[in-house]
Amino acid sequence: MDERNFYTESQTTKPAQLNCSFCRSVDTYDLKWLVRRKKDRLPNGAGTADHAKFAKTESYMVLLDDKMDCKKCRRRFDISGIRTTALVTA
Numbered sequence: 001m002d003e004r005n006f007y008t009e010s011q012t013t014k015p016a017q018l019n020c021s022f023c024r025s026v027d028t029y030d031l032k033w034l035v036r037r038k039k040d041r042l043p044n045g046a047g048t049a050d051h052a053k054f055a056k057t058e059s060y061m062v063l064l065d066d067k068m069d070c071k072k073c074r075r076r077f078d079i080s081g082i083r084t085t086a087l088v089t090a
Contacts, residue, residue, distance in 0.1 A: 007036040020070040021077045032064040059088035
């Protein structure tokens with residue numbers, strides 16, 4: 001069974017303060033995240049190996065953006081200082 005069957009996926013945006021590496025300005029940007037929430041129960045047809053894998057899974061978020069456009073100088077800069085994955089609690 002594919003691991004993607006254990007999760008429901010959605011997208012969300014969360015604000016983060018970033019520094020432009022060119023003009024050094026600090027501003028708040030909305031970053032896009034992919035949220036994978038663990039399903040309540042296993043899909044039908046799961047074997048014993050799938051049960052063990054499902055018990056270890058947790059809900060998490062993955063950062064989709066890797067570059068942003070500066071609001072002041074309009075240049076694209078790499079996002080740094082932000083973790084690319086984060087666990088989702090409750």
